[in-house]
Amino acid sequence: MQTMRYIILTLFTLLSTPFFAQNAQIKGIISDNEGKPIPFANVFLAKTNIGNASDTEGGYVIDNVPVGDYTLVVTAVGFLRKEQ
Numbered sequence: 169m170q171t172m173r174y175i176i177l178t179l180f181t182l183l184s185t186p187f188f189a190q191n192a193q194i195k196g197i198i199s200d201n202e203g204k205p206i207p208f209a210n211v212f213l214a215k216t217n218i219g220n221a222s223d224t225e226g227g228y229v230i231d232n233v234p235v236g237d238y239t240l241v242v243t244a245v246g247f248l249r250k251e252q
Contacts (some may be wrong), residue, residue: 195229198222198242209244214251 198209205226212219213233222228242250 190235191232192235193229193231194233194240195227198226198228198244200247206244206247209242209247211240211242214239214241 198206198211200206205222207222207224207226209222209226209228210219211222211228211230213230216238218230218233220228220230240252242252
């Protein structure tokens with residue numbers, strides 16, 4: 169029974185966070201130096217567990233980012249790591 173209460177409380181907290189906190193969205197397109205999109209690249213905020221992967225056309229969206237200053241990190245197989 170204790171586990172069930174914990175799960176319900178966690179879901180409520182996660183679902184209620186966007187209503188009370190001010191969060192931002194980061195979106196863009198990952199491409200190589202020739203302008204070709206890089207699909208399935210990993211895009212995340214340094215020193216956090218916030219991120220996402222780019223889609224088949226290199227586009228990505230990271231939702232529910234707490235307002236602040238971050239370093240965006242991009243990694244992909246066959247490419248050098250990029251921080252900006």
